[in-house]
Amino acid sequence: MNAYKKKYSLENPEDIQELIDLVENGDLSDIEENEDEDDILESVTVPGEPRVGPDTLTKMDEQLQERNGNQHGADDSSSDDESLSVVAAKRSGVTWKKIKFETIRQEWNQDQDPIEPAYPIEYFLRYISVKNFRPTTESEIKVLIALHIMIGCLNRFPRIRMYWDRTLRIYAFLENMSRDRFFQLRSCLHFVNNLEKPTESKDRLFKVRPIMNSVRKRCLQLNLERQLCVDEQMIPFTGSINIKQYIKGKPCPWGIKVFVLSGKSGQAYDIVFYQEKTTTTKFGQGASVILHFANRISQPGHQLVFDNFFNSYLLLVELKKKEILAAGTIRINRFFQPPVMSDRNMKKEARGFSEEVVSEDGVVNG
Structure with missing residues (x-):
């Protein structure tokens, strides 16, 4: 080199x-x-x-x-x-x-035409598999509803499939219905015929209205207690529905709002599902709910309690006419500015201090 x-x-x-x-x-x-x-x-x-x-x-x-x-x-x-x-x-x-181009000749042998004539349903089933559905029974539907109630009561797992996990040993699910059968029935369960919905209907809960009416019918058959209460509850729901609401401070902030008439024992006597403007009257949304439940109270002398969301001066006047004793917190602007002490001054008074005012007609006092 x-x-x-x-x-x-x-x-x-x-x-x-x-x-x-x-x-x-x-x-x-x-x-x-x-x-x-x-x-x-x-x-x-x-x-x-x-x-x-x-x-x-x-x-x-x-x-x-x-x-x-x-x-x-x-x-x-x-x-x-x-x-x-x-x-x-x-x-x-x-x-x-570089070579001279020559056409490649190769014979094509095909025993069957790749495109076979078929009816539309046959052509559809070639690409979309449809599982065979085994007819259900009345007892199986009862088990299905019972398992849904248990899921709502337990509410401990982020996925429904986890209730069938054998390591958790929740035998109420493992021994009564298989997981696949549960989801098959759940996806195919219908309470109404969607084609029978009236065109002018504004009911957003039309698909589950029969089962809701069945529950409410039983509530209306119960005897009322003397001491009653009206308040709102949330049914936890995070799916897609146009009446879903978010209420800050609730244990379950996302869900479907329900107004309930219940007794001191906690028993429900009537229910109303909130559907925005479809449940309002001339008295306002909150007062309209109270007046709706007041139709359930036929015997005089019942004591009805509710909060300031429902309360108003005109509402108490109407309940007084029905001989229903009503009480609840108020909002000053709904009672025509009664001459009561302000919150700031009342905090300066000793514990247990109270003040009372009465309307001139004697209907409302506070």
């Missing part, structure tokens, strides 16, 4: 001739290392060598051409149109050749 590297210039004829000799002899050790050998080889044209396009074939390329021609059975007697042209791809190491 030479002790130094010589740098060649392609503009000097002597350097070009020396490079040609180096290429022919195969010794490239004298070429400067910072030069790209492929670029030098491509830039040097050897006299008398054939050119293919912009590339130049060296003697090494001729030898490669002869070897490829022998491998592919090249025939010297072939015409010029069928001759092969070989170019060495110096960077990638891939060798290309």
Whole structure:
């Protein structure tokens, strides 16, 4: 190996001739290392060598051409149109050749037409699998509803499928109904025929109205206690429904709001599902709920309690006419500004301090 590297210039004829000799002899050790050998080889044209396009074939390329021609059975007697042209791809190491285009002929054997005629339902079932549904029974529907009630009472797992986890050992689910059957019945359960809904109906709970009416019918058959209360409750629900609400401060802030008439014991005697403006009257939304439940109270002398969301002066006047004793917190602007002490001044009084005012007609006092 030479002790130094010589740098060649392609503009000097002597350097070009020396490079040609180096290429022919195969010794490239004298070429400067910072030069790209492929670029030098491509830039040097050897006299008398054939050119293919912009590339130049060296003697090494001729030898490669002869070897490829022998491998592919090249025939010297072939015409010029069928001759092969070989170019060495110096960077990638891939060798290309030019050949005459010939159509590839291959026979196609098909025993059956890929497109078979079929009815629309047959064509649909080819792509969409439909599971066979086993008819249900009355007892199975009772179990289904019971499991839903248990899920609502327990409410401990983020996924319903977890109630069937054998490591948790909730035998009420494991022993009464399989998980797959539960979800199959749940997805196919219908209480009404959707096609029978009246066009003018604004009931947003039309699909579950029969079961709601069944529960309310039983509540209306119960005997009322003397001490009653009206308040709102939330049915936890995070799905998609246009009556879902968010109430800050509730144990379950997201859900469906329900107004309930209940007794001191906690027994429910009537229910009304909130559907926005569909439950309002001239007395306002809160008062309309109280008057609706007041129709349930037929016997005089009942004591009805509610909070300031429902309470108003006109409401107490109506309840007084029905001989219902009502009490509850108030909002001053709903009672025509009664002359009572402000909250700031009342806080300055001793514990147990009270103040009473009465309307001139004696109907409302506070």
